[in-house]
Amino acid sequence: MTPGADGRRGAGQDPSSAGVRRRIPERDPDEAPEAGPGKTVSGQERLARAALTRIVEPGDEHGGRWLRECGAVELLRRITTRDGTAERLGGMTPKRLAGYRLRAEDVDPGRDLAAVAALGGRFVCPGDREWPSQLDDLADARPTGLWVRGPRDLRLWALRSVAVVGARACTPYGSHMAAGLGAGLAELGWVVVSGAAFGVDGAAHRGALAVGGATMAVLACGVDVPYPRGHAELIGRMAEQGLVVGELPPSDHPTRSRFILRNRVIAALTRGTVVVEAEYRSGSLVTARCAQRLGRFTMGVPGPATSGLSAGVHELLRGEGVLVTDASEVAELVGDIGELAPARRGPVHPRDLLDEVSARVLDALPYRGAVGGREVARTAGTSADEALGRLYELHSLGFVERDGEGWRLTPSPLRNGDARRGGA
Incomplete structure (x- = not known):
């Protein structure tokens, strides 16, 4: 038995999914005839993608493939109904589907969109004018959409951006170098992107803000969740003056795996990644290696050979990473023709x-x-x-x-x- 035209639920439909379907309108009166470059996605598509950010984990390539093959509206319909179509998706196991449906029970995309709008934010989808097309390089690991706070245009800022990442428990040297890079890049007209964490991330953001420059935080939680709490004021400043973005819907909290998956967005969003202090096992190196796989520039700031916090950076530099010591050297590598660092030489006697x-x-x-x-x-x-x-x-x-x-x-x-x- 299938739902009738009056929207009543049939015997074969999951009660928990009916509420989700009622929140997704069958037709958007303002829907554009097609979505593509320079166009904005339909309201129906936006609601479906917003719902999927609560159902599908960031970086889930199975979900990304189904999204590409079916579209957001159809994928959501298959997950939230029991007509047997979800089971026919390639790679969909009963365990995976049960997990999706459990999450779908409390999904209300309209509520989430209203929550982010109340903060002055928005939900940006692939196909929107503001969507950074370089994220498409992630293929099926591409974000379903991005929740955004801040007055700036995400696509325009991402076009000229550099990631500065590194150790949370950094040394004074690492903090000094990160702040200097953040300030220097901002003064050269670059957007400084990082993860708003303690240590190198925070120093890079503060360096950019100190000179009135542009900086963007990519969070592993909802954009309304100040994490870490000690950086609530810093994240608030970036939301007012720059951008705060994330894949997770409002109120969602970070987990260890989400920090790692967040790093792929930082790598894909920017022209290059600079690592300032990192141990052999470091999330910052995950960002750098992801950047390498995507064909982005990877750079490292050297430190003392005896420091464990420099070991990961030095390992990166022994491979494809490029040694940099200041913002002008970074800009020379990732910038356009003519953005050259000044010639280096000792004093002239x-x-x-x-x-x-x-x-x-x-x-x-x-x-x-x-x-x-x-x-x-x-x-x-x-x-x-x-x-x-x-x-x-x-x-x-x-x-x-x-x-x-x-x-x-x-x-x-x-x-x-x-x-x-x-x-x-």
Whole structure:
């Protein structure tokens, strides 16, 4: 027996699923004729996807494949009715289906959409104008949708974003480097993305906020759940000034597996991932390896070789990771043509500007005492006239001085990088 036109439940229908189906309208009066690039998904599709975020765990590739094959509305219908169609989905086991149906009993997507709207947020689906298309690289592990808080456009911000991740129990060095990277990237016009955790994540977010820059937090819980609680104020600031996003619906809490699965979103959303301090077993390295698989840039900030918190980063750098030390080096790697880091070199001393012969003549003078012009010429490997001419030039520049019939060094070369200072 099937439901009639008046919506009454037939004998073969699950009582718990009827409520879910009544919350999903059969037809959206404002439904667009098709969904695609530049279009917004229908209200029916949005409600179905919102419901599925409570039923299907993040990163569930079985669910992602069924979603791709059936569509959100049809998949939800199959899960929440007992007409035998759900059992025919490839890979759907009785145990898995029972778990889905248990979760579906309390699903109310309209309530969840209203809850996030009350926070000034929204639910962004594939097909929406705001959907970051780079998340499609995750294939069947792509998020069903993203719950978003914040006034900024998610797609536009994700186009120029970099992830900065690392150890929660970081050292002062790690915190300093993360804050510097966050501030530097923000000043260069990049959006700093991280997970709002203690340690490196929080330092990167704060660094970006400190310079009035853009930063985005990807949470492993509902966007209305401040986790960790110690970062409630920080997450609130990002929701007001930037973006806070997550796959899980309002009020959902994090679990260990959800933190790991959250990292794939960070990796896919951004152009590259920078790791600042990480042990061999680290969620940050999961993010970096996921970024590598997706063809994104992976970078690491080196630390002391004796530090266990740098061991994972160094292992990454021994592979395909690229060593970076500041924001300009990150931008050079992930940015567009012309975004080059400044050339690196040590300080320029006055003696560095001397030509080759003058430098040899200067080197021919002893550290202490004076020598004649002929001895200088012999040591420098040049003629006496050439040596004398160079000595007078060096005298005018303040490198040497006369001492009777000989020549000696003035103190100034020793203060300006004389190679012989300190026995070097």
